[in-house]
Amino acid sequence: LLPWAHGRVGNAANPAYVPVFFSEFSNDMDIISRALNVVYYAASNFYYDKIMGAESDKLIERHFPGCPPLRSIAEDVSLILVNTHDSLHKPPPSSPRVVQVGGMHVRDPQPLKDAVLVDFLETAEQGVILFSMGSMFRSESLPRDKREAFDKALRRVPQKVVWKWESGKAVNGNILYMDWVPQRDVLAHRNVVLFIYHGG
Incomplete structure (x- = not known):
């Protein structure tokens, strides 16, 4: 209050x-x-x-x-x-x-439908990190050096990473880039161990 x-x-x-x-x-x-x-x-x-x-x-x-x-x-x-x-x-x-009434707006997680995403999450033996700047901030708008720093750091972790990236879907090493991520449903997956976001 x-x-x-x-x-x-x-x-x-x-x-x-x-x-x-x-x-x-x-x-x-x-x-x-x-x-x-x-x-x-x-x-x-x-x-x-x-x-x-x-x-x-x-x-x-x-x-x-x-x-x-x-x-x-x-x-x-x-x-x-x-x-x-x-x-x-x-x-x-x-x-x-x-x-x-906190949480009354939160719906139950839905089953994931994207086969690539499901396989990526299910095969993550060390867990998954979800990295998303939300829908208001585009990862593409980050300065090139910052994008490269994030990319380099995320490639070094033992976990797989789902990165909400606006330029379509691609898997590159341990990173799955997706233009849209069903965030609530992914966060409910048992293999997700960390959520990195902009906090807004």
Whole structure:
């Protein structure tokens, strides 16, 4: 939950022990981390309430004259669904108005249909590494020296590598280049041991 949303739903988000969503802190904070976490919490609430909230209220008033302030609307929320799950972190204190639904969008993996991919995965005695920059970033757009560095490094590992590469399908040594990878289904394969991705 974002720092400014806690108060609206009655959450006891004490920044002395609940890490701020945007911070790098875990639940095991030392005294300095706790102090910084309190500062992050206060700063993000101030920024949202005094700057973002004020700008939002101006915009709302311009387009919807007479509409109540955004904060009063937000405080009247009955339920917030959050895309997280207690298995991913220490459970924070939470009001009954906040319901965790993390993972509800994840479908069951489907059987792989591509014969070349299935054979590549099944015959990987040392496991498989999936390397993908997603659909927004094209591996081809990497500078040549960076592509060659990735290629050289991945050829040296004992595992097989499935590399999402936009120029079609080809096997070259231990690397299978594919223009489209059914990522969720490949990640569910028992031989996949590592996933390298852009994190976005």
